[in-house]
Each structure stands twice: as C-alpha cells, then as structure tokens.
Amino acid sequence: MNFKPTGTLIAVVFLSVFTATLHAQTGGRGAYSFADAPVSARIAALGGLAIPVDDGDISLGLFNPALISEKSHNQLSLSYVDFFSDINYGSVQYGRSFERLGNFSAGLQYYNYGTFDYADEGGQRDGQFSAADYVFVLGWGRQLDSNFSIGANAKFLGSAYESYSSFGLAVDVAGTYKTKSGWLFALTARNIGRELKSYQASDAYTMPFSMQFGVSKRLDHVPFRIIMMYDRIEKWDLTFESTLNSNGTDPITGEIKEQKGAEKFADQLMRHIVVGGEFYIGKNLVLRGSYNYGRRKEMIIPDKLGTVGFSWGMGVRISRFNINYSRSAYHVIGSPNYLTISTNLSGFKR
Numbered sequence: 351m352n353f354k355p356t357g358t359l360i361a362v363v364f365l366s367v368f369t370a371t372l373h374a375q376t377g378g379r380g381a382y383s384f385a386d387a388p389v390s391a392r393i394a395a396l397g398g399l400a401i402p403v404d405d406g407d408i409s410l411g412l413f414n415p416a417l418i419s420e421k422s423h424n425q426l427s428l429s430y431v432d433f434f435s436d437i438n439y440g441s442v443q444y445g446r447s448f449e450r451l452g453n454f455s456a457g458l459q460y461y462n463y464g465t466f467d468y469a470d471e472g473g474q475r476d477g478q479f480s481a482a483d484y485v486f487v488l489g490w491g492r493q494l495d496s497n498f499s500i501g502a503n504a505k506f507l508g509s510a511y512e513s514y515s516s517f518g519l520a521v522d523v524a525g526t527y528k529t530k531s532g533w534l535f536a537l538t539a540r541n542i543g544r545e546l547k548s549y550q551a552s553d554a555y556t557m558p559f560s561m562q563f564g565v566s567k568r569l570d571h572v573p574f575r576i577i578m579m580y581d582r583i584e585k586w587d588l589t590f591e592s593t594l595n596s597n598g599t600d601p602i603t604g605e606i607k608e609q610k611g612a613e614k615f616a617d618q619l620m621r622h623i624v625v626g627g628e629f630y631i632g633k634n635l636v637l638r639g640s641y642n643y644g645r646r647k648e649m650i651i652p653d654k655l656g657t658v659g660f661s662w663g664m665g666v667r668i669s670r671f672n673i674n675y676s677r678s679a680y681h682v683i684g685s686p687n688y689l690t691i692s693t694n695l696s697g698f699k700r
C-alpha cells in the first residue's frame with residue numbers, strides 16, 4: 351500500500367498556527383518566524399519584545415545583544431515554554447566575559463512540535479515523523495563608555511519537518527544609551543539575513559526582519575520600573591483585512607464601523623506600542639505586567655474579548671537561583687506558560 355506523508359500537511363497547519371500566534375495577521379514576515387518567539391519568562395511577561403533593562407539578566411540578550419555585559423559573566427539560564435497544542439520549546443544560555451574581547455553569550459533554542467502520523471488517502475496509518483525548529487545563537491556585547499553599549503547576535507536557524515529541511519543565517523544588532531538620570535534607550539534591528547537552504551529548490555524566503563525602539567526607567571522614589579516599546583519601526587501600517595469585525599458596528603445603521611482621521615491614526619500608532627512595568631517587593635520578589643494593543647487587535651474575537659493582549663508574571667530569588675514565571679494571553683483558547691531558571695555559577699565556588 352502506498353503511504354504518503356500527508357501528516358506533513360498536519361505539521362504545516364500546526365506551524366502556521368504557531369506563526370500566526372506570534373505575528374497574527376500582519377503577514378509578509380518571511381521564514382523562521384519562530385526566532386521571534388519569546389523564550390524568556392521575563393520577556394514574555396513584558397510584551398515579548400527586546401525590552402531595555404540593563405540589570406545583567408542574560409536571557410534579555412537573546413533579543414537585545416547590547417545588554418550582554420560583565421554582569422552576565424558565568425551566568426546560566428534555562429527556559430521552558432508550554433505552548434499551544436502540545437507544542438513545547440525551550441532554551442539554554444551561558445555567558446562569559448573576556449577583558450579585551452568583550453562579553454559573550456552562547457545559547458540554543460529548540461522548538462518541538464511533536465510527532466505526526468503517516469497516512470494514505472483512506473486514513474490508514476503507518477509510522478510517524480517529527481517536526482522541529484532550532485536556533486543556535488552566539489552573542490557579543492561591549493560597553494563603550496558609561497553611557498553607550500553595543501552588541502550583536504549571530505544566529506544559525508534550522509527547520510526539520512519530516513524529510514524536508516531548511517537552514518539560514520541571521521544577525522541582530524543593537525545599541526543602548528543610558529542617561530545620568532537612569533533613563534535607558536535601546537534600538538535593535540533583528541533577523542538581518544537570508545535563508546541558505548529552502549525546503550524545495552524553487553522556494554526562497556526572507557527573514558522576519560524587524561526594528562524596535564524601547565525606553566525604560568526605574569523610578570527614584572517608587573519601587574517600580576516603567577517600560578515602553580515601539581515595535582516594527584520599518585512598517586507603519588500594521589492593520590489587515592479580517593472576516594472578524596473588531597471595530598464594532600454602528601448601533602443605528604448596523605453597518606461595520608470604518609476608522610477615519612484621528613481615530614485611524616491612533617489605532618495604527620497604538621499597534622506599535624507595548625507598555626509594561628516591574629514592581630519590586632523587597633529584594634527577592636518582583637511582579638510584572640504588560641499590555642500589547644497590536645496583539646489584542648489582531649487576535650481577539652469580538653464577542654469574546656477576554657484578556658487577549660495582556661501578559662503577567664513574577665520573579666522570585668531563592669538562595670542562588672532566580673525563578674521567573676509568566677503567562678501571555680494570545681487568544682481566548684488559552685495562555686502559554688513560561689518558566690525560566692537562572693543562576694550565576696560563580697556563586698557555587700568556595
């Protein structure tokens with residue numbers, strides 16, 4: 351009997367849902383969109399972008415390499431994400447500093463989509479295959495002076511779906527500026543590169559390039575850090591056509607409302623904005639939260655709004671370990687769970 355890898359179609363469906371969850375309906379992002387999936391629980395809780403916080407957390411360097419610093423030396427971080435539909439992914443990172451060369455980090459991200467059945471046209475099954483993505487990241491960061499820092503990530507990305515495979519190369523570049531009053535500004539350009547091998551010779555895809563600008567400040571007299579991000583600098587209009595009506599209807603005519611003028615401008619602007627913050631309770635506990643307007647507009651079901659677009663999390667320090675947990679509401683069907691555990695190995699030396 352001739353069995354065909356029709357399960358590959360199922361894998362494509364799962365991966366399409368995964369990509370749509372990451373970037374919703376904006377489209378045109380190219381291959382390897384999984385590289386933009388937040389793995390760090392802290393990043394997920396604060397909106398899923400390259401947040402500008404320079405406290406030595408090595409997991410932040412995945413999205414903003416300018417934050418790789420001497421504070422990350424000998425730091426180890428492990429992350430795990432319980433995503434939708436039995437999709438799981440995680441990462442491991444390690445940091446090392448060298449006096450003349452700068453500060454480095456190495457990391458591996460792995461995305462596991464599970465196993466799928468081979469089946470023929472009649473539905474008879476024979477055997478299974480797997481689908482997975484992976485990213486190897488080598489990052490570098492350097493403090494130029496008391497105000498400026500720069501950094502870059504070199505990334506090798508790969509996919510393996512049944513007998514189909516693809517891989518590519520990309521880089522992230524970033525810079526930060528910190529004022530004397532404590533304001534931190536960051537500019538990042540992510541996923542600059544190309545696909546080197548496609549699933550099929552006739553296909554060629556671009557990387558999901560994006561630019562982000564962020565600013566943060568830990569308040570002087572309140573134990574709170576405010577964070578604001580502007581996502582997708584390279585593209586202004588992030589709206590899209592949808593069969594769902596997210597703008598509502600006119601209560602008199604019953605017609606679908608169309609945005610115009612200032613309302614349309616405000617909607618387009620807010621689709622770029624993510625706001626969040628951290629509230630510090632003592633030295634060993636922090637609460638986090640954020641709101642992503644663009645994600646909410648892209649993923650809500652009009653009559654079931656829920657908490658789509660909101661993310662929250664917490665971090666606790668126990669002995670030598672920092673444990674961070676978060677949840678992000680992508681859709682009303684559920685919220686992924688993020689867990690990150692990090693420690694500085696130098697603390698175990700006697």
